[in-house]
Amino acid sequence: MAATMKDIARRTGLGLATISSYFNGGNVREKNRKKIEEAIEELHYEVNEVARGLKTNATKTIGVVIPELNNVFCSEIITGMEDVLRSHGYATIICDCRTDRNLEKEAVEFLTRKRVDGIINMPVDVSGTHLKAFDRTGKPIVIIDRKIQGLSCDSVLVDNERAAEDAVEFLMENGHRNIGIIVGPQEIFTAQERLKGYYAAHEKRGIPVQESLIYHGDYIIQGGVKGLEELVKKNPQMTAVFVTNYEMTMGAVIGINELGIHMPKELSMIGFDNLQFARACSPKLTIVSQPTEAIGEKVAQMILSRLGVGEETEEKTVTLKLQTEIIMGKSVRNLNKM
Amino acid sequence: MAATMKDIARRTGLGLATISSYFNGGNVREKNRKKIEEAIEELHYEVNEVARGLKTNATKTIGVVIPELNNVFCSEIITGMEDVLRSHGYATIICDCRTDRNLEKEAVEFLTRKRVDGIINMPVDVSGTHLKAFDRTGKPIVIIDRKIQGLSCDSVLVDNERAAEDAVEFLMENGHRNIGIIVGPQEIFTAQERLKGYYAAHEKRGIPVQESLIYHGDYIIQGGVKGLEELVKKNPQMTAVFVTNYEMTMGAVIGINELGIHMPKELSMIGFDNLQFARACSPKLTIVSQPTEAIGEKVAQMILSRLGVGEETEEKTVTLKLQTEIIMGKSVRNLNKM
């Protein structure tokens, strides 16, 4: 059985309040401080955060619900986030819901029972019903990367429309007119935004959009492979393809390799995320890069601020929109130079 | 304020014990069961796991301490592990210690205070001092991927020596004699084992080892880039290189691209882990693949068994050693066919 404050009290002959005061930064006479520290040492005492949490109604723990841990975009965000949270004494319980609405709902309920002090969620279910009950507790929720309908809470987004528009325009500047896009599922917010950007770029230049150049994948590697194969098969006129998340980018590169297509001579490409992967491609891939670390840090700061840590708390909900950047590689051919 | 069992008791006119019994699978009269369920619904009651944890001295939570979340080997293991644990009602608190001994120690102390029911650790500090205090609590510890000196506890390892030996032998069978190796830090167990395998293969064939062909990296991408550059510069005779973890493999591929080396014509290569990345390389990379999902699942089962869930508990500590496999690509040239 682990030692308790009572044990320390008995050992030192002091009262419980003194010991508690010692642990919570109160004033304790030097002599007693010594005694307490000796007792802690000998008894191997460690504070019981469970008991403390019950009493204070605060667990110093943040719940994080994401669609896939095993996804660089998510894991990089978490890394940045955890760093900030931990440095403020907060732990994180991470729940990977496998892009499954039911698991997501279960995860939130689970975290509710665990009495986490707040939830950070990259939502699968954009209706937000899975968060309703937690929201009623009055504890803060911060949403990452996707908008949610029926819930007003802080969120950190990426300017996906502009990201896509910029990428497609860049291809157009290089003389491309028949540009394929491998985009995410229709019902996912980021996918919708990226597709909007694709349309916007076309509209701006007066280039008509060809439906056959749009492929809806599912944000996983195999979808990228499949998407590339289909686009190539159906569109002999296509000179470039824009792939809109990392997993599908990897998939598209796999597709290009396996079909023996020469990049960028036969096909130009702009991918998404993961600079290191882009460097490992030959030729080096041009990509749209999202500020994952910054997202993580911002999200952490936001929830901390709602918890009364750090920056003062704003009253109304805050939505932050971060910008992406294009990292130049050699995967886009300039057709103007022909 | 969230509803409590007391609220339900008041609402239903029943005693606390009955409500508790309801939640813990006891016998409750049908009529009362109905009443309780109604009250739960109306009050939006959710069990308070903090209070339950204090009372039962079990938090149904496992702490996981790993060197880098943002590392595919780790994140895949965690994914497999979490699946199993969650399906048995256990949560996981993941601590990414950034390959830092001090952070690792802090993480374990933190988890101790949180009163997790067990710890799973891929240790940075192989002396194991960071685990001593937790070990005294009598709660189970399971070690992943590395051996620890002064602590007897269950562990799941990979047969790294054989993995490396097989890979190097495969290169030798293809006629390679001057084989470079990009290996991990000297002090890391897995790196030592993989280097042992490299030596063993040479000894078996009577081929002398050239010190200049051994590069010690640090298991991160940049180390792979640097390692490849150095090996190539120092060893014009080198025809093949074996890279011993995923991050450095990616780095080595980056190096090959950036130096404009043709693979496998000028240089053959065997990488490590991440089949999808291997497929995305051109030509497809031949790799040693570790059974990450299986490691995660085994680890989870082991700690559950120590916690009295599932399989019966064995008395003495168990060490499991899993085998790797070579996934064939086209990055190794057969020099015999010349």
Next chain:
DNA sequence: ATGAAAGCGCTAACAA
């Protein structure tokens, strides 16, 4: 099958 009451380890209000 149900109720009353003690107590898990801690914090905090109050008294000394």
Next chain:
DNA sequence: TTGTTAGCGCTTTCAT
């Protein structure tokens, strides 16, 4: 500054 005490929400005897 320090000690006493109540109580956070739950489980678990022990009665009934």
